[in-house]
Amino acid sequence: MTFFYDAGFAVPIGPHIMPMAKFAMVAAGVREELPNVGIQRPAPVTVEALLRVHSRDYVEAVRSGEPRDLAESQKFPWSPALFPSVCLTNGGMLAAADCALDEGVSAALASGFHHSCADHGEGFCTFNGLVVALEALRAVGKIRTAAILDLDLHYGNGTASLAEERPWMRALSIYGNDYAHNTAYRDVRERHHVDGPTHRSAPLVPCNGNDRGVLIETLAQNVSWLVEGGKPDLLLYQAGADPLRDDPYSPLELTHADLMERDRMVFEFAKSHGIPLAWVLAGGYSPDIQKVVRAHLNTAHACWDVFGDS
Numbered sequence: 001m002t003f004f005y006d007a008g009f010a011v012p013i014g015p016h017i018m019p020m021a022k023f024a025m026v027a028a029g030v031r032e033e034l035p036n037v038g039i040q041r042p043a044p045v046t047v048e049a050l051l052r053v054h055s056r057d058y059v060e061a062v063r064s065g066e067p068r069d070l071a072e073s074q075k076f077p078w079s080p081a082l083f084p085s086v087c088l089t090n091g092g093m094l095a096a097a098d099c100a101l102d103e104g105v106s107a108a109l110a111s112g113f114h115h116s117c118a119d120h121g122e123g124f125c126t127f128n129g130l131v132v133a134l135e136a137l138r139a140v141g142k143i144r145t146a147a148i149l150d151l152d153l154h155y156g157n158g159t160a161s162l163a164e165e166r167p168w169m170r171a172l173s174i175y176g177n178d179y180a181h182n183t184a185y186r187d188v189r190e191r192h193h194v195d196g197p198t199h200r201s202a203p204l205v206p207c208n209g210n211d212r213g214v215l216i217e218t219l220a221q222n223v224s225w226l227v228e229g230g231k232p233d234l235l236l237y238q239a240g241a242d243p244l245r246d247d248p249y250s251p252l253e254l255t256h257a258d259l260m261e262r263d264r265m266v267f268e269f270a271k272s273h274g275i276p277l278a279w280v281l282a283g284g285y286s287p288d289i290q291k292v293v294r295a296h297l298n299t300a301h302a303c304w305d306v307f308g309d310s
Helices: 022-033 047-051 056-064 082-103 129-139 157-163 211-227 256-273 289-307
Strands: 002-004 038-040 105-108 146-150 169-175 178-180 183-185 199-203 235-240 277-282
Touching: 002 082, 022 038, 022 277, 022 289, 047 056, 047 082, 047 129, 056 082, 082 105, 082 129, 082 277, 105 289, 129 146, 129 157, 129 235, 129 277, 146 157, 146 211, 157 169, 157 199, 169 211, 199 211, 211 256, 235 256, 256 277, 256 289, 277 289
Parallel strands: 002 038, 002 105, 105 277, 146 169, 146 235, 169 199, 235 277
Antiparallel strands: 178 183
16 A cells, blocks of 8 residues: 655645644654555646646746735745645645555545635645646546545535536535635534535534534435446545544544544445545644644554455
């Protein structure tokens, strides 16, 4: 089994609620706890790959820093190090997706994709590496159809907007915080999405201590939509750590064991349907970074539990 990581994933942005240090910590944990998983360095994506998804003006703003409000639309302070870093994280997603087509499963130990829209970033997401990876694989004929399953705490608004014009893909977001116009909404009853043929959403309303049951039931009720009309050639999975009850943004009472059961369900779904799967880290803002890292490492363990003997 092969995962992808590069120290360059962590752009130096100074003190920030986005814990950049977690990428290295997760990679170190995988090496220690899952010695049969190999970790490789990905190549950065090309500008050509970015331009299949994002506007030239936006890509150039992130590269050059001007105009600054567009370059920082994802809420990161701009520096010359930002563009090389996000090219690497997007490259990690592409490498994992490509590897999954050959090996059945893979992962990129990076994050920061699903809020990014075609012409701007949002919510710590600069470029949408999920759709960038899928478009790159379609361009060389490796896939025709694909699906994205987003189980980050926050609604994947950027991915939904990009799916709108791509009839060959489906995107499902199951979320506990809504997200729109660079703003999170903790009460999911405040907003209602209009789903479309290529994107569907399902909110998780806190349920008096039965949040695990709500999560598992909602996942079970909705995931089959990804294979309606035929299974996709590839499934990308955003494995969020931020639904954890210790996360400052989460209204849900979910434990590490609950999230690991969620992950296991996703992996078993992909395996049972014979769909290659690549997963990526997402979310996680607990002041205790070890809790975030443990959630991500549990995803890696669930992946090995389901696919390790294959």
